[in-house]
Amino acid sequence: MEQKTRPTKPPAKRKRVQSKSSKGALDSSAILSMSQTTSSNSGSCNFSATIPSQIPNPFSVVSQQPHHYQFQQSTSPGINMFPPPPSSYSYSSPPPWMAELIKKVDDLGTKMNSVDDIKSSVNSIDSKLSQMKSDVDCLVRRVGDMEGSQQFISQSFEKNKSDVESIATEMVELRSINKEISDQLETLRCENLRDNLLFFGVEEGEGEECVDIIKNICSTSLSISEPVEISAAYRMGKKGVGKTNSDNTQTTKSRPIVAKFMIRQQRDKVRKKFS
Incomplete structure (x- = not known):
């Protein structure tokens, strides 16, 4: 019978010791491990290692000279002696490029503040422009209303102008007609006055009949035998108050008749008698 071979385990991998920390600097524990490994192989040895300094301050620079430390392992097993790291570091002024970088950062901060101010100014201008836009829209509406009103006024003005022109034409016609009527009335008045005669100095009495008085004058004073036909006779003007006589009696001033x-021929005949 064949014997079953037992599977052998692979040799365990030796854990790799990190020689750098997470920050990228050499780790002292790795150096100690390296020292122990070397001492276990060769007993004791002397070597020097360079340990970089900590991350420098951005405003200071650590001296670039490396520090040499002397590591010596004791011959006694299990005891390792190492000197403590130096506590003093040498600092110097920042390089020109660092100062220039800091200046640029400060200038950038100032510019950012200016940008904030400009942004607030732009926001203020934007709000003012919005207000101006609303005001302009309101003005546009008002101008549109005014244009409509102006158009209505223009139309009304044109209509009134045409009405005034027609009224002026009618007034001219009416004036000509009125003048014609006035001329006709004057002609009629003159024609009417041709049949009239005025009699002055005829004594005025109460309850008199002017027609009978004129007929009596024509028949007696003017010796006109034919009967005179008179259509109307009357006193002209308002009755006035005359002078007071010595016997305290008032005489009234006679008004003309x-x-x-x-008949115009009779009127002319009477007129000739008086002349």
């Missing part, structure tokens, strides 16, 4: 003859 207007007599209208029906």
Whole structure:
């Protein structure tokens, strides 16, 4: 019978010791492990290692000279002696490129503040522009209303102008008609006055009949035998108060009598008698 071979385990991998920390600097534990490994192989040895300094301050630089430490392992097993790391570091002024970088950062901060101010100013201008836009829209609406009103006023003005022109034309026509009527009235008045005669100095009495008085004057004073036809006779003007006599009696001033003859030949005959 064949014997079953037992599977052998692979040799365990030796854990790799990290010689750098997470920050990228050499780890002292790795150096100690390396020292122990070397001492276990060769008993004791002397070697020097360079340990970089800590991360420098951005405003200071650590001296670039490396520190040499003397490591010596004791011959006694299990005891390793190492000197403590130096506590003093030499610092110097920042390099020019660092100062220039800091200056640029400060300038950038100032510019950022200026940008914030500009942004606030732009926001303020934007709000003002929005307000101006609303005001302009309101003005546009008002101008549109005013244009509509102006158009209505223009139309009304044109209509009124045409009405005034027509009224002026009618007024001219009416004036010509009025003048014609006035001329006709004047002609009629003159024609009417041609049949009238005025009699002055005729004594005025109460309850008199002017027609009878004129007929009596024509028949007695003017010796006109034919009967005179008179259509109307009346006193002209308002009755006034005369002078007071010595016996305290008042005499009234006689008003003239207007007599209208029906026949013009009789009127002319009476007129000739008086002349």
